[in-house]
Amino acid sequence: MENLKFIDPLLHGIKPLEDNTANLTVKQLTCAGLGSILLGAVLKKTGHNKAAAIVGSLALPLLSAAVYKKVAKQ
Secondary structure (H helix, E strand, O other): OOOOOOOOHHHHOOOOOOOHHHHOOHHHHHHHHHHHHHHHHHHHHOOOHHHHHHHHOOHHHHHHHHHHHHHHHO
């Protein structure tokens, strides 16, 4: 087996990203999700299929985060 040497990111001062979705409201997340669907449709219509797939795939996580924040708030 190979002797793999992993670099510990904490030793090099690399810190994990903080959760920035806590700063976003439910309305902002919903608008971002719907905007992602709309932008993906426009990109697909203009012939940019790969970009449309990437942008359109962001809609589900954004909308699910909005629903989670709405349900968890109650």
